[in-house]
Amino acid sequence: MPKQVAILGGGESGVGAAILAKKEGYQVFLSDSQAISARYRSVLHENDIAYEEGGHSPDRILAAQLVIKSPGIPDHVPLLVEVRDLGIPVVSEVEFASWYTSARLIAITGSNGKTTTSLLTYHLLKSAGLHVGLAGNVGDSFAWQVAQHQFDYYVLEVSSFQLDNIQKFRPHISVILNITPDHLDRYEHDFHKYVDSKFRITENQTTEDLLIYFADSEVLDSELQKRDLPVRTVAVSLETPIEQGGYWANDQLLSQIDGKSFTVPYGQLPIKGPHNAVNALVAITIGLQLGLDAESIHTALQTFVNAPHRLEPVAVIDGVTYINDSKATNVDSVYYALGSFDKPIILIAGGVDKGNDYSQIEPLVREKLKGLIVLSPHFEKLQSYFESMVPAFFVTQDLQEAIAKAAQWAEPEDVVLLSPACASFDLFKNYQDRGDRFKMAVRDYANSRKDLHL
Secondary structure, eight states: OOOEEEEEOOSHHHHHHHHHHHHTTOEEEEEESSOOOHHHHHHHHHTTOEEEESSOOHHHHHTOSEEEEOTTSOTTSHHHHHHHHTTOOEEEHHHHHHTTOOSEEEEEEOSSSHHHHHHHHHHHHHHTTOOEEEEESSSBOHHHHHHHOOOSEEEEEOOHHHHTTOSSOOOSEEEEOOOOSOOGGGGTTOHHHHHHHHHGGGTTOOTTSEEEEETTOHHHHHHHHHSOOOSEEEEEESSSOOSSEEEEETTEEEEEETTEEEEEEGGGOSSOSHHHHHHHHHHHHHHHHTTOOHHHHHHHHTTOOOOTTSSEEEEEETTEEEEEOTTOOSHHHHHHHHTTOSSOEEEEEOSBOOSOOGGGGHHHHHHHEEEEEEESSOOHHHHHHHGGGSSOEEEESOHHHHHHHHHHHOOTTOEEEEOOSSBSTTTSSSHHHHHHHHHHHHHHHHHHHTOEEO
16 A cells, blocks of 8 residues: 655645656545646646645545645644644755755755755756756755656755654755844744744755865854854854855855866956845855866856846836836845945835844944835735934835936936835735836836837
8 A cells, every 4th residue: 555645735836746756656645725827737637646725624634644734834733733733744846855855965955045055056056957846945946846857966956844743854965145134924023033043954964975164154153153063164254264165255255165266357247236146156166076167267258147036137217227126125135235225216115024133233224225125915014124324214115206206316327226125015925026026117217218228
C-alpha cells in the first residue's frame, strides 16, 4: 500500500510537491482552503492527483502518514495542531524535495536581498556552464524541478516560513544576508523566534559545509558568537578587510577564498547600492568556492539583469529619474534604497505598516529627502513621524496624483523613488501590482509630457 501524503496548499509549492510525491509512489491528496487557479487545476488533472478546493476534509488529511504544507500556512492553524497532536510529521516542500535529489544545494536567506542574490548566483553558475536549477521563493517549485530534472546544483531562495518545517534539509553552502524585524506576526511578535527561524538554515550543516554571512550585521555577529555551529563560516563586509570572504575597499569589490580571488570595480556592477554590493560579494564568493574562474565571473556580471521592482529604473523625465523599488516592504530595504543615491530624493512610501520602526531611516530622511509622499489610506504613523522633518509632505490614495505631485516638487538631477517600507495590500494586489502600476503611471505622465528618455 503506497504511503499516503496530504498536501496543504494548491499553489506553486503545493502542486510541485504533489508532482514529486506522485512520481515517488505516494498516494497523494492535495487540499486548499481557497480556490485553486485554473493553471494548477489543469496540472493536477493531467497528473491524476486527487484534490479539493474551497475547504479542507480533515478525515482525509488526518489519515495521511505525512503532511507537506505550503509556506504561507501558519503552524498554529487548528488543522495543523490536530495533525501534530496525532504525531503526523509536517514538512515544507523544500524539505521534501531535498530527500529526492543528490544535487549540491546553495540556500540563501535573509530579511532582504534574497532574490537578487539568488538570481545573481544562479546567473554566475549557469553562465559558467554548470548544470544548475533555480528554485524556492524564486523560479519554479523545488520539488517540481526535482521531479523533472537532474541538476548538479540548485540555488534556493528560502524564507523563514520554509525553514520552519525542515528536518534534514542540509545545504552545501548556506547564506544569511541579514536579519531585521519582518513577518513578526508569524512569530508571536518575538524577534528572537524569527532569528531562530532564519538560523535553521544551518542546523544540519557540518564542517564539510559553508555558511556565508554579512559581518556588518550586529544581529548576525551577536548570534554567531552565541551559537556553537560546526559549519565553516566566511564573511562579507562593507567595512572591514576579510581574508576569507569578500569586502568593499577603495571602490573595489574583492572576494577571496581558498587561494582563489576576484576583483571588480564597484562601478562595473550591474546592480547599484551598498546592499547590492553585499549581494554581489556573496554571489561571487559562492562562485569562487564552486570553482568558477575570474574570467567567467567577469563575463557573467556584464550580462546580469535583476528582477523587477528592486531599484528598477523606469524613466528620466525632464532630467528627473524615476525608480521603482516596490519590493521594499520593510524599513531596512528603504534604508539601503536611500543610501543608493547621492542626489536629492522625493520618496513615495506607505501601505500596510507591519509594526515598523522608522528610526533606522531618520538620518537619511533628514539628509536626502526633498519631500515625502504617502500613498495609502493609512498615513497617520508616517505623518506623525516624518512630516516635521521633511521640506514637503503630501498624502494621497491616487498613484497618478502622487506622480504629479512628485514631478511638481522635482528639479533636474533629482530622484523620485517608490520605496514603500510597507506591504501593498491596502491599495494593490501585491508589491508586483504596485510596482507595475507605478511604472505605468510614470510612463503615462511621460507620454503626457512628450519627453520620455528610457
